[in-house]
Amino acid sequence: MVNGTNKKRVVIKIGSSSLTSLHGEISRRKLEKLVDEVVRIKDDGHEVLLVSSGAVAAGYRKLGCLTRPDSLPEKQAAASVGQGLLMESYSDLFLSHGYMGSQILITRSDFSDEDRYNNARNTINVLLDRGIIPIVNENDTITIDRLKFGDNDTLSAKVAGLVDADELIILSDIDGLYDADPRKDSNAKLLDTVHEITPKIEAAAGDPGSDVGTGGMKSKIDAFKIAMASGITSFLGKASTESIVYDAVYRNAVGTYFEPTPEGENLNQKKQWIAFNSGPEGEVTIDHAARETIVDQRENLLPVNVHHVNGRFKKGAVVRIYDLTGEEVGLGVVNYSSKQLEQMIGLTEEELASYEMAAIESKDLVCHLEVKLPVGV
Numbered sequence: 001m002v003n004g005t006n007k008k009r010v011v012i013k014i015g016s017s018s019l020t021s022l023h024g025e026i027s028r029r030k031l032e033k034l035v036d037e038v039v040r041i042k043d044d045g046h047e048v049l050l051v052s053s054g055a056v057a058a059g060y061r062k063l064g065c066l067t068r069p070d071s072l073p074e075k076q077a078a079a080s081v082g083q084g085l086l087m088e089s090y091s092d093l094f095l096s097h098g099y100m101g102s103q104i105l106i107t108r109s110d111f112s113d114e115d116r117y118n119n120a121r122n123t124i125n126v127l128l129d130r131g132i133i134p135i136v137n138e139n140d141t142i143t144i145d146r147l148k149f150g151d152n153d154t155l156s157a158k159v160a161g162l163v164d165a166d167e168l169i170i171l172s173d174i175d176g177l178y179d180a181d182p183r184k185d186s187n188a189k190l191l192d193t194v195h196e197i198t199p200k201i202e203a204a205a206g207d208p209g210s211d212v213g214t215g216g217m218k219s220k221i222d223a224f225k226i227a228m229a230s231g232i233t234s235f236l237g238k239a240s241t242e243s244i245v246y247d248a249v250y251r252n253a254v255g256t257y258f259e260p261t262p263e264g265e266n267l268n269q270k271k272q273w274i275a276f277n278s279g280p281e282g283e284v285t286i287d288h289a290a291r292e293t294i295v296d297q298r299e300n301l302l303p304v305n306v307h308h309v310n311g312r313f314k315k316g317a318v319v320r321i322y323d324l325t326g327e328e329v330g331l332g333v334v335n336y337s338s339k340q341l342e343q344m345i346g347l348t349e350e351e352l353a354s355y356e357m358a359a360i361e362s363k364d365l366v367c368h369l370e371v372k373l374p375v376g377v
């Protein structure tokens with residue numbers, strides 16, 4: 001809630017398929033409908049951040065392509081043309097209602113660096129505090145495939161976590177999550193509330209239904225997992241339904257609501273960064289004894305329990321922790337570099353024991369399990 005009031009901080013994600021015409025270009029009418037809804041929420045005093053796709057769709061014809069391009073350089077060039085046009089339309093429309101929009105383009109590496117991640121939060125907080133509507137998209141033009149968020153669904157959930165949103169609304173071309181892919185199963189039923197993403201739900205989520213969408217239901221499910229673990233209520237509904245966004249904010253909309261994991265179990269912002277954004281730099285495999293201590297009893301990892309180390313990392317890095325069966329048990333922050341850990345593994349039992357005593361006294365143990373798996377994606 002915003003400053004102890006009942007005003008909400010709401011993140012709304014709209015996909016390409018919900019902003020484009022039949023020919024795949026941006027539809028002014030659809031954009032106007034979205035802006036009108038955002039304006040109604042703003043008029044009620046809520047804070048709104050938009051995550052909008054549509055840069056490629058807005059740009060490809062101006063680039064001279066007859067259909068949406070497939071090659072990465074052409075898509076990036078189309079996004080370069082389209083992002084400006086998309087923002088121009090949003091700015092004009094919001095200004096005509098007395099509101100100001102602002103552009104934020106993000107790459108995955110902006111979020112994997114903790115300082116840049118925190119800096120993005122500070123900037124967005126200033127914008128929201130001052131009544132601006134930040135409009136976020138992936139920085140498509142400069143991001144290489146390997147380092148892309150790739151879809152704006154998970155980006156929107158990560159942004160919602162970043163700004164500690166009360167609600168994430170994902171608008172699509174479908175009126176919610178069905179218990180089976182509705183294109184394949186005509187008996188598929190709409191789910192109105194989801195408390196947990198079960199393997200059955202994951203199996204029901206199929207690929208995009210349109211040529212313009214990138215993520216499909218799979219990336220939306222990943223997004224809801226992130227939002228739920230971050231303590232955020234989420235909603236999936238059909239962008240073209242009248243008053244959908246406004247009704248979703250007041251919990252009156254037809255669609256699927258995803259409940260957050262109970263308070264106390266969800267991740268604080270530091271853990272969200274570790275779980276969803278950090279991009280672990282290495283791996284530490286621990287022995288059987290340690291699995292129980294660090295996972296169940298939440299103890300730090302002792303040097304003697306480190307079985308082996310993979311990758312090169314510095315003190316303070318986030319690493320994946322595996323047990324001896326190869327199962328990933330969680331993510332932790334290491335107190336030693338990979339080089340130091342490798343040296344420890346080579347020590348005699350006697351040398352290790354004295355090392356350990358010193359480590360226990362100084363509370364400088366190998367690693368603390370920050371995030372227990374499975375969580376999110």
Ligand SMILES: Nc1ncnc2c1ncn2[C@@H]1O[C@H](COP(=O)(O)OP(=O)(O)O)[C@@H](O)[C@H]1O
Nearest residue numbers: 015017172178180181204206208209213216217
């Ligand atoms: N279980 C499911 N429930 C609802 N929609 C599903 C499901 N599985 C697959 N889909 C498809 O996912 C599509 C929405 O994803 P996508 O086309 O990427 O939309 P957007 O452009 O809004 O991100 C729907 O139109 C639908 O065809």
Ligand SMILES: N[C@@H](CCC(=O)OP(=O)(O)O)C(=O)O
Nearest residue numbers: 016054055056151152214215
């Ligand atoms: N960033 C890209 C779209 C990426 C994306 O996730 O699209 P969609 O699946 O339609 O939400 C763009 O603006 O064209």
